[in-house]
Amino acid sequence: MSQAETQSKLYLPSDAVVASAHVSGMDAYHALCKEAETDYEGFWARQARELLSWKTPFTTVLDESNAPFFKWFEDGTLNASYNCLDRNIERGLGDKTAIIFEADGGEVTKVTYSELLAKTCQYANALKSLGVTKGDRVVIYISMSIDGVAAMQACARIGATHSVVFGGFSAQSLRDRIEDTGAVAVITADHQVRGGKPLALKGIVDEALGLGGCDAVKNVLVVKRTGSPINMVEGRDLWLADLAASQPTTCEPEWVGAEHPLFLLYTSGSTGKPKGVQHSTGGYLLHAALTTQWTFDLKADDVFWCTADIGWVTGHTYITYGPLALGGTEIVFEGVPTYPDAGRFWKMIQDHKVSIFYTAPTAIRSLIKAAEANDAVHPKSYDLSSLRLLGSVGEPINPAAWEWYYKNVGGSRCPIVDTFWQTETGGHMITPLPGATPMVPGSCTLPFPGIQAAIVDETGKDVPNGQGGILVVKRPWPSMIRTIWGDNERFVKSYYPADFQGKYYLAGDGAIRDAETGYFTITGRIDDVLNVSGHRMGTMEIESALVSCTELVAEAAVVGRPDETTGEAVCAFVVLKRPAPTGDEAKAIAKQLRDHVGKEIGPIAKPKDIRFGDNLPKTRSGKIMRRLLRSIAKGETITQDTSTLENPAILDQLGQAY
Numbered sequence: 001m002s003q004a005e006t007q008s009k010l011y012l013p014s015d016a017v018v019a020s021a022h023v024s025g026m027d028a029y030h031a032l033c034k035e036a037e038t039d040y041e042g043f044w045a046r047q048a049r050e051l052l053s054w055k056t057p058f059t060t061v062l063d064e065s066n067a068p069f070f071k072w073f074e075d076g077t078l079n080a081s082y083n084c085l086d087r088n089i090e091r092g093l094g095d096k097t098a099i100i101f102e103a104d105g106g107e108v109t110k111v112t113y114s115e116l117l118a119k120t121c122q123y124a125n126a127l128k129s130l131g132v133t134k135g136d137r138v139v140i141y142i143s144m145s146i147d148g149v150a151a152m153q154a155c156a157r158i159g160a161t162h163s164v165v166f167g168g169f170s171a172q173s174l175r176d177r178i179e180d181t182g183a184v185a186v187i188t189a190d191h192q193v194r195g196g197k198p199l200a201l202k203g204i205v206d207e208a209l210g211l212g213g214c215d216a217v218k219n220v221l222v223v224k225r226t227g228s229p230i231n232m233v234e235g236r237d238l239w240l241a242d243l244a245a246s247q248p249t250t251c252e253p254e255w256v257g258a259e260h261p262l263f264l265l266y267t268s269g270s271t272g273k274p275k276g277v278q279h280s281t282g283g284y285l286l287h288a289a290l291t292t293q294w295t296f297d298l299k300a301d302d303v304f305w306c307t308a309d310i311g312w313v314t315g316h317t318y319i320t321y322g323p324l325a326l327g328g329t330e331i332v333f334e335g336v337p338t339y340p341d342a343g344r345f346w347k348m349i350q351d352h353k354v355s356i357f358y359t360a361p362t363a364i365r366s367l368i369k370a371a372e373a374n375d376a377v378h379p380k381s382y383d384l385s386s387l388r389l390l391g392s393v394g395e396p397i398n399p400a401a402w403e404w405y406y407k408n409v410g411g412s413r414c415p416i417v418d419t420f421w422q423t424e425t426g427g428h429m430i431t432p433l434p435g436a437t438p439m440v441p442g443s444c445t446l447p448f449p450g451i452q453a454a455i456v457d458e459t460g461k462d463v464p465n466g467q468g469g470i471l472v473v474k475r476p477w478p479s480m481i482r483t484i485w486g487d488n489e490r491f492v493k494s495y496y497p498a499d500f501q502g503k504y505y506l507a508g509d510g511a512i513r514d515a516e517t518g519y520f521t522i523t524g525r526i527d528d529v530l531n532v533s534g535h536r537m538g539t540m541e542i543e544s545a546l547v548s549c550t551e552l553v554a555e556a557a558v559v560g561r562p563d564e565t566t567g568e569a570v571c572a573f574v575v576l577k578r579p580a581p582t583g584d585e586a587k588a589i590a591k592q593l594r595d596h597v598g599k600e601i602g603p604i605a606k607p608k609d610i611r612f613g614d615n616l617p618k619t620r621s622g623k624i625m626r627r628l629l630r631s632i633a634k635g636e637t638i639t640q641d642t643s644t645l646e647n648p649a650i651l652d653q654l655g656q657a658y
């Protein structure tokens with residue numbers, strides 16, 4: 001289907017949806033965009049005053065004097081946890097359910113706003129009792145739980161900067177992050193439970209700390225999840241519940257400046273080690289709340305469910321901060337979508353009467369497969385009538401998956417918000433607003449009001465609609481990345497490159513706008529970053545992990561290839577320190593290498609395909625021909641000119657994937 005044909009298929013929100021939405025109709029959307037265009041600072045200041053509670057009101061809005069190190073609302077003070085908890089209670093929501101937690105095995109625990117505040121305060125006091133104070137970093141390595149959310153909120157309460165590390169990362173990755181942040185404490189659990197299986201968390205923390213370089217860590221606080229035996233180091237490790245039990249359930253919030261770093265979150269770039277994306281308190285929280293209100297249209301009686309893990313930015317913004325800042329009720333789910341069967345999501349929507357559901361295309365695609373093979377796990381076998389709005393995030397959603405989601409999950413009545421954004425942007429950047437924007441499957445449609453997204457060429461010149469180019473944001477916005485922790489230079493180089501005279505934020509994605517509607521479609525990363533099941537990974541990180549298997553590997557190159565379920569798949573081309581293996585031997589070595597990558601980075605980075613060659617295809621000047629590798633990975637017949645290849649014979653070897 002051509003883009004024009006796709007775009008002719010507009011899905012309109014129903015009159016009822018439009019009538020009740022926070023942003024009601026396209027005129028309202030355009031009016032907000034206009035307001036932002038006419039008075040940019042005034043627009044954001046109004047939102048910041050209306051949505052957040054400030055201890056000291058700000059008098060300055062945007063400070064561009066040290067661009068690209070922008071500052072927002074700098075002289076205002078506030079506390080993120082006060083905004084998410086106390087003020088809801090002050091507004092009479094103390095007995096309202098804040099979190100409905102469903103464990104892997106199906107047990108349900110609920111906490112009200114008052115209970116969540118009490119827990120948060122006890123955790124905050126526990127941290128304080130260990131000497132953790134404002135500006136300290138705390139690494140949180142925990143699975144989805146009320147404790148995880150409370151631990152993040154507790155850090156925010158005392159002005160400590162949290163850095164959550166996804167529970168699927170290896171000891172090595174965890175160590176790297178602990179070292180880079182200089183964390184003074186780690187909060188973890190004994191185990192996590194996924195798909196019926198307990199997996200170590202504390203054991204991995206022990207291993208990470210044992211690898212060295214984490215000398216700043218004084219304490220490890222452990223949440224009891226399974227109660228199975230773990231090692232506790234005398235004087236360093238403490239059970240969080242024991243320490244918290246004797247603490248008061250109130251804790252005066254630490255009022256911090258709007259620019260105070262709320263959190264660091266590591267993400268992959270095209271070069272080097274993962275970067276610690278630093279977010280602010282005021283600007284970040286504003287966009288978390290505003291997008292939850294406008295994009296998700298969150299209302300008092302909604303049950304909101306974002307299926308992301310708190311180890312990713314989506315879990316930060318749309319579990320820990322956005323919905324709580326608005327006093328919403330949300331689901332926190334520990335398990336996986338396919339356990340005990342692939343109907344789990346649909347059953348949970350039915351059981352908890354979920355009204356807003358936000359998930360990733362990769363989950364949808366795998367559930368489509370399962371549903372088509374088995375009626376019992378098809379959405380039609382569940383009562384999903386509570387749903388009123390659906391969302392998608394993490395990667396482009398292909399039109400076929402969009403249509404299936406719309407029809408089978410949303411009953412053809414729920415708008416789908418296909419939200420484009422990044423760890424660095426803090427919240428939604430390009431997305432439909434459910435009661436306004438006509439939807440087109442596969443397009444994230446139009447910029448959020450106040451976001452100056454544009455498509456330019458290599459020199460920074462605007463490209464006309466209908467022509468692809470580089471996605472940039474022309475003006476700073478409140479929830480943008482402030483810097484890369486400890487590396488201002490890398491921040492400037494990565495996001496404000498000289499190519500655009502340092503003026504535009506470079507997203508790292510390619511995009512195209514439809515000639516008629518001006519709608520954006522994201523065409524994928526333009527750097528060496530892969531997106532596998534919505535998880536970002538640098539090809540260089542995986543290459544380094546492979547070559548760190550020094551007894552076996554001489555050289556490695558990693559590229560992505562399209563995959564029906566995971567969006568993209570990791571393909572590794574490996575030269576061993578011995579002749580290229582074939583058959584069973586190749587299979588065995590491939591397994592060994594996968595396990596090695598799993599240990600170095602985490603299971604999510606394990607290559608799906610491994611191809612062995614006695615060499616890699618290189619130009620005569622010695623450059624690896626990555627474009628050729630991508631073609632081989634896709635299984636395409638090679639049409640590229642290979643005459644400049646140093647060693648054309650290896651193309652045959654690389655034809656076989658293990």
Ligand code: 6R9
Pocket residue numbers: 267312313314392393394395396397418419420421422423424444507508509522524525531534535536
């Ligand atoms: C929130 C999140 C960011 C990268 C981004 C882009 C891709 C995210 C998308 C999308 C197309 C969407 N991406 N949402 N592509 N349509 N709706 O995912 O953050 O993990 O930092 O990934 O994901 O390539 O640059 P993060």
